[in-house]
Ligand SMILES: Nc1ncnc2c1ncn2[C@@H]1O[C@H](COP(=O)(O)OP(=O)(O)O)[C@@H](O)[C@H]1O
């Protein structure tokens with residue numbers, strides 16, 4: 691079953707389309723990396739799923755049910771923009787206010803549970819305004835986790851975090867899906883970070899889904915290759931083709947795919963009378979893949 695299924699979602703603001711027939715499928719248990727440039731419609735999509743905005747058209751299903759269904763609404767936790775905390779109150783007090791709003795039966799226990807998940811059980815008494823940005827983001831996630839949601843929606847939670855903050859965030863998100871079986875929809879434009887945790891990707895552009903793919907599909911498209919320059923590119927390419935298979939000339943370089951040992955290649959070419967003037971290891975990762983996909987769409 692899918693956690694989210696969206697068909698033909700359309701939303702305009704003052705006659706301008708923010709979403710224009712968006713389709714989206716997020717399988718249960720996924721960490722779904724929702725990628726797109728600023729203004730492409732990520733936050734609008736998330737707000738519509740959360741019921742903060744009303745769509746012009748389209749269909750949103752959560753766990754197979756209409757998204758307005760009360761039984762399904764209580765299973766959604768979200769952090770969009772910021773957590774709306776009171777700066778002068780402690781982490782614990784802020785969570786308690788939210789727990790009371792939600793009408794939770796055992797608020798104290800639930801607050802300790804979510805603080806533990808976001809690695810902040812020792813900071814419960816800290817005033818919100820004294821928290822670092824990374825801690826504030828994690829408090830936001832703790833807020834969203836109150837009541838044990840099955841779906842967590844996070845809008846750019848790794849924006850502005852330092853390397854360490856990002857690492858902790860990654861660990862928390864993997865923990866949430868693995869331990870609690872929660873599905874996570876996470877939007878970001880920091881592709882390299884999403885790449886480390888996402889099981890699925892959705893690439894949005896101008897309010898439409900350009901492509902959805904699994905991490906395995908992305909991996910099969912991400913490849914390593916060595917690029918190099920010699921005087922006689924054609925002859926070098928012919929030689930390398932015999933030894934390594936997959937070789938191509940592109941943009942004035944010979945590319946040898948699916949290898950990354952530069953020294954062996956240089957030695958081999960020297961033995962065969964070629965002088966290598968430049969050589970470099972490359973990887974087509976999510977970032978390159980995304981840029982390539984975007985430029986392809988643009989040139990149409
Ligand atoms: N409340 C609003 N009023 C008017 N325009 C909006 C509003 N919210 C979003 N938009 C517009 O809709 C488009 C998509 O915005 P948004 O969903 O925030 O994109 P993203 O989160 O991908 O950066 C943008 O062009 C933005 O200016």
Ligand SMILES: [Mg+2]
Pocket residue numbers: 732733734845
């Ligand atoms: Mg946004």
